[in-house]
Amino acid sequence: MAPGPSNLHPRVIQALIAPLTGHKDPYFLGILEETAALLRQVFETRNRATFALPTSGGGGMEAALVNPLEPGDTIVVGDAGFFAHRMVEIAQRLHNVEVVVVCGKWGSPVDNTELVEAVRKHRPKVLGVVHGETSSGAEQPFDGLSDACRETGALLVVDAVATLGGVRLPVDELGIDICYSGSQKCLSAPPGLAPVTVSDRALQAIARRRTPVPSWYLDLGLHARLWAAEHIYHHTSPVLNIFALYEALSLIVEEGLQRRLERHCLHAAALRAGLEALGLELFAHPAHRVSSVTTVLAPAGASSTAVKAALLEEFNLEIAAGLGEYADGMWRIGIMGHSAQQANVILVLSALEQILQRQGFQPRGSGAAAAEAVYRD
């Protein structure tokens, strides 16, 4: 129940031990094409350039920045969390790229009016935002962002590492140009792949570069050609990871994306009700909570690290600590993919209740009962 990696469905586990074909085997290339088609359904996009990079989600982030940005360019980043700040840090490493940061408060989204103003003022090559900030549990709205980008010729880059397949994000409808995710969160495939989709508008902007993309490994044009019918040789695909992703995406389409998103909302609502019934304080702004990651403050006097360790040791249950300045006082609980199940929500609430009591914190009420009330409604 950490915000990734989430548990694997038995069919995904089975896919991992399929016979290992070569990366140029016609069977594998067929799976590659079907995986791209499934990814288009989950991203809700018609982008031809839709595929999975052989990296973590962070590699997807770097690819999304290093491809469009070249020396002399500007990027505007909306920064209200650990992962948005990583965008800033990656952009700052690029040669002669100006980085404009629009700061927000952890737990809330970045103010869209400020983002739009920054885009109009700085006319950047890229506007980068994080859809679901795993570090704070906040969800970024998109109002006005795509219009401002189209108005000024900027590309809208969106981090969907914590949300793709769990939180509504219709890429084409929202006018997103580059969107990337991680395989191990709401998609419930093993960690190791970064799904990404690139609009034709972004591909054209990349093709107009005056300098080559400084990374060969993350060159999106090359990856697009590997995944297209052309199937150029670029790298040895992580074949088994692709098989597993294919199976995980098939499960999403079988469940139905809409039903899956509703399932995430339901379990998030139950979890939050339970945590509040225990007397704990949720961290993210009530109007902007992302369903895939719930952030909750540790009560005064309780050691968040000790509680986390006890959950793992006694209940074989993982939740995450906070990040950055919240490392010691926050828990982050994932509602992601195959892990988002009633039994898991009830377990985390019951286990937390027991362990907190032992640490001298008196729960206000029963977390499990409050969650069950949500499920009954």
Added chain:
Amino acid sequence: MAPGPSNLHPRVIQALIAPLTGHKDPYFLGILEETAALLRQVFETRNRATFALPTSGGGGMEAALVNPLEPGDTIVVGDAGFFAHRMVEIAQRLHNVEVVVVCGKWGSPVDNTELVEAVRKHRPKVLGVVHGETSSGAEQPFDGLSDACRETGALLVVDAVATLGGVRLPVDELGIDICYSGSQKCLSAPPGLAPVTVSDRALQAIARRRTPVPSWYLDLGLHARLWAAEHIYHHTSPVLNIFALYEALSLIVEEGLQRRLERHCLHAAALRAGLEALGLELFAHPAHRVSSVTTVLAPAGASSTAVKAALLEEFNLEIAAGLGEYADGMWRIGIMGHSAQQANVILVLSALEQILQRQGFQPRGSGAAAAEAVYRD
């Protein structure tokens, strides 16, 4: 029997379906440390900074170049094959890095005297060579390279994608500064990881950079800190791939590295004897054939692509076509890790004999019999 991915040992397959722990789980961090220790044994190094990058082997190559090289630097690359040329291309993408190419002939190593002269003349930050050139089947000797690098302050970067765990490469003894490989070749783990080792000398050179490493994802200093006892958070490790690599490395240590290298030599010798008995012409220079990849020319009149397809369809046996200008006239056969077995060598020779006959090529003699004679000796 392509030069990667090689087959997985049943224990490696089993490791892939171990329960998926989190990337910060103490159990996983323990496996990470043990994996690093095993990698040191296989690289024959005492380098603290020894780990596996969450990339293909090509990502290892990019990391090995992008970390030491900064604007104003020079690199000398010994280029006698497809993968050495990739080094050239990656270096050419870097901002303001001068790339000096010492060309060799495909099928032979690059001339060491020319490499040493180029290092003395250009005094580069990096000398890059490929140990076993997968595209040509040639092995690069190291005579004089490390001395020239130490003399001039250059770092010796070596591509061991096709050789680590299958061909002798004692990193410390040879004075190699950065060496990288791929998980799916002689190591026989699934594709998706790039083992890498970095000398203290290289770490110091990287630490002296005046500009940040332009890639966050491939920043070797950050990966070293993730794998060291500090275990900083950098990315979500591909946990199951690491479990599988750990098991594959354990198998190497159980077999004994020396015995394993000898096994590769034996099967390569048998394969070559068989191919020559069939009347086929080996491509690589007889004095410089790498045991892990045998390159052989398709006979006049035979379609190398059709033969390759028939092997896959009728015998479930994969070999690779040539690369670059040899795409249509060459086969590349791997002798790698768990795939390097007598039964596989005999199968590839017998199957090739049948299919070539059908294409109107009259084999000179029995490939399988010639190989069996090698095994009997």
